[in-house]
Structures are given as C-alpha cells and as structure tokens.
Amino acid sequence: MRNSFKIAILCCNYTNLAEREDLAVIPGEIIIKRFPCSGHIEITDILRSFREGVKGVMVAGCERGSCHNLRGSERAERRVLGARVILQELNIEPERVSMFFVSRLDSGDFVEKAKHFYKKIVQLERKERSS
Amino acid sequence: MVEAGRSPNIEILTLADVLKVEGEAGKFEVTLKLNPRYIDESKCTACGDCMKYCPRLAIDTYNANLNFTRSARIDFPQAVPTKYYIDPETCLRLNHQTCQLCANVCGPKAIDFDQKPELRTIRVGAILLAPGFGKVPKEALQRFGYGKYSDVLHSIEMERITCVAGPTEGEVIRPSDFKHPKRIAYIQCVGSRDVTCGQPYCSSVCCMYAMKQATVIKEHEPSAEITLFFMDIRTQGKGFDESFQQAVEKYGFRVVRARPGKIDKVDGRLVLNYVSEEGKVERDYFDLVVLSLGLSPPEDAEKLAEIFGIELNEFKFAKTKYLSPIETSRPGIYVVGAFQGPKDIPESVMQASGGAALISELLKEGRWTSTVIKEYPPEDQELIAEEPRIGVFVCHCGVNIAGVVDVKEVRDYALNLPNVVLAENMVYACAQDALEQLKEKIKKYRLNRIVVSACSPRTHEPLFQDTLREAGLNLALIEMANIRDQCSWVHPDNPQKATEKAKDLVRMAVAKARRLKPLELQRVSVTTSALVIGGGVAGMTSALSIAEQGFQVYLVEKERTLGGNLNRVKFIITGEDPQRFLKDLMDKVTKHPKIKVYTEASIESISGYIGNYTTTLRVGDGSEIINHGVIVVATGGKEYRPKSYPLDGERVLTQLEFEQMLSQKKKSKVFPRSVVMIQCAGSRGEELSYCSKFCCVQALKNALRIKEMSPDTEVYILYMDLRAYGFYEKYYLEARKRGVKFIRFPESKRPKVSLLGKGVVVRVWDTLLSEEVDIKGDLCVLSVGVVPPEDRSIINILKLSQNQEGFLMEAHVKLKPVETTTDGVYIAGLAHSPQPLTEVIAQAKASAGKAAIPLARGYVEVPPIVAAVQVEKCIGCSICAEICPFSAIEMVKIEKRKKAQVIKAACKGCGICASHCPVFAIDVGGFTSEAILEQVKGFRREEREELVEEKKVEIL
Secondary structure, three states: OOOOOEEEEEEEOOOOOOOOOHHHHOOOEEEEEEEOOHHHOOHHHHHHHHHOOOOEEEEEEEOOOOOOOOOHHHHHHHHHHHHHHHHHHOOOOHHHEEEEEEOOOOHHHHHHHHHHHHHHHHHHHHHHHHO | OHHHHHOOOOOOOOOEEEEEEEEEOOEEEEEEEEOOOOEOOOOOOOOOHHHHHOOOEEEOOOOOOOOEEEOEEOOOOOOOOOOOEEOOOOOHHHHHOOOOHHHHHOOOOOEOOOOOOEEEEEEEOOEEEOOOOEOOOHHHHHOOOEOOEOOEEEHHHHHHHHOOOOOOOOOOOOOOOOOOOOEEEEEEEEOOOEHHHOEOOOOOOHHHHHHHHHHHHHHHOOOOEEEEEEOOOOOOOOOHHHHHHHHHHHHOOEEEEOOOOOEEEEOOEEEEEEEOOOOOEEEEEEOEEEEEEOOEOOOOHHHHHHHHOOOEOOOOOEOOEOOEOOEOOOOOEEEOHHHOOOOOHHHHHHHHHHHHHHHHHHOHHHOOOOOOOOOOOOOOHHHHHOOOOEEEEEEOOOOOOOOOOOHHHHHHHHHOOOOEEEEEEEOOOOOHHHHHHHHHHHHHHOOOEEEEEEOOHHHHHHHHHHHHHHOOOOOOOEEEEEOHHHHHOOOOOOHHHHHHHHHHHHHHHHHHHHOOOOOOOEEEEOOOEEEEEOOEHHHHHHHHHHHHOOOEEEEEOOOOOOEHHHHHOOOOOOOOOHHHHHHHHHHHHHHOOOEEEEOOEEEEEEEEEOOEEEEEEEEOOEEEEEEEOEEEEOOOOEEOOOOOOOOOOOOEEEHHHHHHHHHHOOOOOOOOOEEEEEEEEOOOOOOOOOOOOOHHHHHHHHHHHHHHHOOOOEEEEEEOOOOOOHHHHHHHHHHHHOOOEEEEOOOOOOOEEEEEOOEEEEEEEEOOOOEEEEEEEOEEEEEEOEEOOOOOHHHHHHOOOEOOOOOEOOOEOOOEOOEOOOOOEEEOHHHOOOOOHHHHHHHHHHHHHHHHHHHHHOEEEEOOOOEEEOOOOOOOOOHHHHHOOOOOEEEEEEOOEEEEEEOOOOOOOOOHHHHHOOOOOEEEOOEOHHHHHHHHHHOOOHHHHHHHHHHHHHHO
16 A cells, blocks of 8 residues: 555543544554653654654644643653654654644544644655655 | 313413412412414414415424424414414514515414513412423533534434424434434433532433433334443333333343543544443444433523412422422412423323312312303204215325325325215314314215214324314214324335225225214213222322312221321431321321221222212121212232342341331440441342332432431442432432442342341442452341232222233323223322332322312213113123123113113223124124124225126126
C-alpha cells in the first residue's frame, strides 16, 4: 500500500478513550501509547517511536487549563519542541512530530485531528519519494 | 376520552387557566381564564380546510417538535373536543394583521379572530388535580449530547417516531440521515436518580416503557440490535418482571448494568463509554441513542400550589401523606396521577377512581341535584320494521386502514350488495363530527341497519350503538366489519389481497345485518348495600369509604379481630405510626352506623348478580343471610416462608418478625452487632416467580431503624435490584449515607445461609468483586414475598379469574384495574397484587369509588347481548346451567316441567350455553343462529357460486 504508514499517538490516560476502532478510517497502522500524564512523555519516548519505524508521532494532551495535573500538557508541548530540534539535527523534517491539545470529552475532534496529522505525514512521505 | 367527551355531566373547558380558588371544601369558587381558540367550537365541523389552506408553518409540539404542522390545526384526529384551534404564537393574522385565509375558506364560518380571553367563575364542591408531569431539565439531557448530536433522541421523541400516526408513520429512522438505525442504545435514569439535576427520585415507569419501546422498534425493524443500560431494573409492578424477561428472551436485547457517563461522536457513529459491573472500561458504538426520560413535576408546579393553596413536597410534587395518598394539604382538593408522584397508568387510573370516591364522600348530600340524564329519542318503530335499508360506512382510520386497503374500492363494492342503499368513506368514523354525520345520514336516507367497516367492536361498538340510539334506532342494529385488525394490520405487505378480504368481511357483515333484530335494553334495580370480604386495611378502607358515601356495608372477617397484616407492621418508612392509624380506622369502622362488622365469619354461599346478591354467612354456630348489590373482595395475602433458608425465627427471621423484635427492643446493650438482610428470599424465580414490590422498601425501613437505634451495628443488604422506586429512592440514598452496605448478587448465584455458633454466615457472590465473600452476622433477615391465602373458597364461589400465582385478575390491566370480569365484584389490596400500604389505601378507595357507582344510580343497565331460552324448545337437560361460567342460568319449573332461565343481569353473552344446547333452544342476542348462518353463507363469493353451478352443469 502506497499510502499506508505507521504512526504513533502518544497521549495521556485521561486525554481520550478513543480506541483503534475509532481510528479505523485511517489506512495506516496506528500505535497508541498511553502515559499516566502527557507531562510524563519524554523526548526519548518520541525518538524511540521513530526508531520503531513510525513515520510520525502525534502527542496529545489535555486542553490548557483542563490538565488533571495542572500543567502536564504544557510540559509535553516543550518536550515536542525539544524533539523537533533533535530531529532537525538528524536531518528529519521536524513536522513529523506535533503536539495537539484535545478536549477530554470530544473524541470526534480527536479523531479528526489524527486524520489531519496522518494526511500531513503522507504528504511528507510523497515529497521524500519524489525527491 | 371520547366517553368523557360524550357524557352530558362533564363539561370540558379547554385552553383554560385557573386564576383563583376561594372558599372551602364543599363550596369552592374558582375563577378561570378561558383563552381564545379563535375557532367557534359550536360551528367547527373539523373538516380540516383551515389547516389545508393555512400558509404558516409551525413546529408540531404534539409530535415532540419532530415535524411541521400549520398554525391552524388539530393535534390528533381523535382529540376531544374534535375542534381545530389557531396557535396564537405563530398565526400571521394574530401577529402581523395579515393573511386571514382560513376565515375565507371556512365553510361554516367558524373562525373568529375577535375572540378575547374570557373570565368565568364556577362554583364547585371539590377539586381534583391531575396536571400530569413536566419536562426534564435541559442540563440533564445536554450532558448526554442531546441537542449537539442529532441522533441522540429522548424517549418521548422515540414514542412519536414509533407511532403509526406519528411524523414518520411508524418508520424507525434516525434524524441525521433518515436511515434505519441498526444499533440502538437506551440509557435509563436520565433526569431521575440524578442528584446533579435536582431530581434524585426514581421515576418508576422508565424501565418498563424502555422495554416497551425496544419491543416496538424490534417489531418495526427486526434487524435492529438494542442495548439497554440500566442502573437497577425496576419492574416491580404486577406481571412486569415476567413481561420484561419474556421481551429480553424473545427479542434478544442486551441488558447492561452500567450508567454511561457521556456520548461521543466519531465518524457519524455515537460512542458510549461505560464501566461494566466487573470494573472494566468498555467502549461501544451505536447508530442511535435514546435517553429514557424521567417524570418531572409540572413546570408551573409552584404557581399551581400558590393558586390552589396546597403544599408541595421537596421535589415539587403535590404533598400528600403516606396514609392518605390522594388528599392534598387543603381539604376538598385532591390530587391524582403523576403530580402526586411518578407512577404508571394502572396506578394513575386507580388513584383517579379513589379520588372520585373521596369526592363522592364529600359531596354525598348533593348527589343527583345537578345531574343531567341523557335522554334518547324514542325508537322509530316504523323505520325499524321496514325492509332492511343498510348504510355501509368504510373508515380510513387515517392511514391505519387506508394505507393498505383500498377503501374506495371497498365502498364501491359495498354499494352493489343487496339492501345497501348508501356506502360512504369516513376518515375517522369514531371522531365526534363523523358520528354527527352518521346521525344525519340515518335520517336523510332512512337507514335502519348500519354496517361500520372499521376497527374492533370490542372497543368501538358501544360508541356506535350510542349514536344509533341518538338517531332513534335500536342499538342492536349495527354490525361491524373489522377491516383494520383483520386486514390492514395483519396483511400490510399484500394490499390487494387485504382489499379482497375487506370486501369479503363487508359482504358477510351486510349479510348478517339483513337479519339483525332489535333488542331490548333492560334495567335491573340495585340493592343499595355492599358486602366487603376481608377486614384488613384494604377491606376496612373500602368499607368506610362506601359507608361514608351513604350506603350500608357488611364487612366480613374470618379472624377474631380486624386489621389483618397491618397488625404486624410497627413502623412506616415515612415515620407515621401504623398502629395508631389502624386503631383509628378500626374505631371508625366499628362505630360507623352504616357498617355492620362480622368477625369470625365465613362465607357459605353467594348467589345472584350485580345489584342483587344474596349471601349466606356462617357466624359462629348460626348463619345469616344478607342481601347486597355489590361485592368488594379484599381477602389479602400472607407472608411467604421460603424453604431454601434455615428460617428458625431466632437467628434467621423474616422482615416482619424482625420488625416485631425491633419494636420491643429498648436501647439495650445486647443489640446485634451485625445484621445481614437478603432481598428476594424465595422471590423472583427462586420459589415464587414474581417480585413482591414492597420488600426492598421494607428492608430499607428496618435498616434505617437499626442505624437510628444503634449506629455501630453493621447492616448488609444483599440484593438483585434495589427497587426503591418513586420517592423511596430518598431512603435508599439515606441508607447509603448512614453506612448500610449494599451488595448485589446475580440471579443465578443466590446467597447461602448457614448457622454457625450463635450467629449466621452468609456466603454471597459479590458482582463488584467478582468473587464469593463470607459475611458473618448475628442475625439474618429475609425479605420474603407475599402469597395469596390458601383458602380459595370465596374465589371459587364467585368464579373469579386469577393469574398463575393466585392473585386476582382485573378486568383490564390499565383501564379497569379494580373491576373483575364479573360485574359488581371489585378487588382491593394484596388479593390483587403485592403492594405497599399507601397503594393499598389508594386501591381500596378506588374499589369503593367503583362499587358506589351502581349503588348511587340505583339500577344497572344490562347490555342486550344476553342469552335467551326458547321455552317451548327447552328440554330441561340443565347442561347450560352447569357449564355457565357466570352462574347466569338457573333451572325453574314452568308448568311442572324443568326449564332453563337466563338471569339477564348476570349473563355476559359469551354464548357457551348456545353452543352446547342439544336442541338449539338458546340464542344469544345479536348473534342468533339465523344471522350467523347468513353471515357464513355470505362468505361464499359470487364467482364461487358460478363455478359451482358450472360444475353442476358439467356433471349433468
């Protein structure tokens, strides 16, 4: 399959209860990794996912102000920025890792965002192939 | 509804607001504001032209806002009064001074935009409040995404969608894409048992109605998969558990005990997250989610309370006392139905009859002073005697019939049948305006036999009979062809053949109509006294109410003292003292001049029929004969003693025994340290099949009592479903707050009780832990059910029908909950079904209300469809007398020969005697052998006749 890639979603346990079945519309393989809090997601976790062969990493945390641990998702955002710097050093497009703030209650929105992210990864992959 | 609309003694004031209530019981002065309908009721013929031409769309509030209607409209065709109205909120003329189309098209010039609100003062003796229930607060719905996702519906919307006359004509489709949903979820307890929206009580009816709706959906859409999410399954009414189980088995519903927290939407599908009983987080996908709404108090409850000067309870329902459930805090004002507390139809109907009894007590002095008696014109003997001139009326029943059967074809066909002079279509033959038309047609075309080809004579024949009488015809000159139930309902997929069948039925009905003979209506006078069997609280309440309404009562009790089971009840959950109530009641009953009490008495025989019963009593050694007009059966029930538990009355005892023990205990030091209560001990499928309704509340009551007396005592309640319905939920919450421990066990794993040393050990499967636990206790209290008394002699004498469990059957579960199939015999109390005290009192009042109807009227009208014996043919074999299920045939000597004689007042017209008579001496009125043979002959089609003749020719 030309458009089928593996991506990882790293998110906190509270973020959303969406499961694989919800994401079934996305043609690629999706690995969901849940953490006790998105603030617990380390840069190494993101990089490890790439080493496992994913083409993109989506980090999802609670919307600002609604984090169970107050500022966990903000910390996750900083980790994502850190990961991007490292990716750049390795000559990999930094957009392959992104931070998303999602509502705890609306898994429809979460799935939409995941779809959107996947499309972006597909575009990046195509660009890479053509070049 | 139609019956109430037709009674000359009921004036219906619609669109009315009550502004002021002054005075006191017996003489109230009520000021009403009658809002304008803008259509003159006396002129409107309900033709529907105004609605047809009305250009203004309006949201159809009757159909739960699901579709559009017009500003000039009628909510539904059977509405009473059957008159259109103009919605002042949307009407163009009323809001913008334009339009006025309807006024121009209205044939009878009924539309009047100059109508103004009218103030009216009426003087009444008593007031009965029945404003029903209100809407659930929006927040409770929005939490489940209602309003955000269009495929989240509430149960009232679903009710309209599944209704054949509703916006989708009964097709189950979801609003977002009009597709048929396959996976449907029901979420229970929306707006009930919910502290956050201020409605912590249980609405009692939703478990059952959700099951009903699921069944209807499944019938419309057999491939649908339906999941129901319950907290507890509260199907505590008579026979409810059984129907629930049957529905689950028959339709394969998935029953989940969980409360989903929220609804999500992913890719057009609705997603529910919930925690299963084992503690696992589950996620499931649905096409449609239905929220089972609870019953809220009316929105304007506070205003109502202020106007009527009554008090409300903490949930804004009308406040009543546990021991007087129909009386409000203001004398002379009564409350029935859902405004008194959430309840189902049978209970509401019961309360309504009870309310009527209370009013009849209050206003007995004024009885018959302002009653209008309906007068019929004399029968037109000349017309009846003429050659049959038959009028056939083919009903559309909206789309009920016309949707399948080609009614016009049937009409044209009927016109060609012999003796038919008129055949017409009617949209709703039973609507009030159609009945008026029917009368006019009878006069205009001099019809003397009528065939109504519509629905079931069981429900609608009396209505048409009444219309015939109003038109000067005998009531027996009508025949109905049931082309709704027997054609359009059973053959919806084959319209052509259904139409053929409708023609057959009409032809047969016409054939029978040719042979119909007028029948005489008979009146039998009534002995104005009542016999009440059973001196428990039901019997006494009923007896007292009948006596208060001014009639003699004979109260028969087999024990030495009155009081029955209530003697053993020491507390009531709401805090009243049952013993004082009982003593008061006993005092009133024994001292009442119109009540004669027989204790230690038994009934030897009862003979007669409504209005004229004769009963032989055995009192001590002597016997006594009493004459009375009606009978109230309140034979009660008794505590069941389950066999599968080591009941010893000391360590393992029943709730009643425990209550006795509690009432004797002063705050002693030796209070048991741990008490284990087991619900449904022996009930709900263990030894008895049914739920006894009150045992859960009884257990809560005693558990709270323990906690009050000795807060350190551990109380466990082991249950299957905690049925603390209605406002009892309050006590369930209270018990949880006080630290009573509740453990749920599944039906298949009942707790086991074993005696150990001085105490007991109960081994139970805890569904939350998913493992077995041993609970040590000093006492084990069993919540046992109720069984009917073993002595069935009275029931056998009266030939009353009973259900499998031995409780007496009512004539109709919903519409006639205290009547039996035998006229003049009414039931009350535990003999009917297990129920708590407050409901027993309401039911006893209801049976008193119903029993007083024939007593007050002084006569009963016997329906003319009764058996008649042709004396010359009768050979006196007495087969008929033996098999009559209503004992309505007696053998008498006529000119020294034994002959059968029908007691017309007792005869139900079932026809069993006629079918068994060896010499065909018995005919049932309206179903003579001659007419039935003619009807059977009518089944033969002309074509068939021709074929037969052709064959004959060939043979020759």
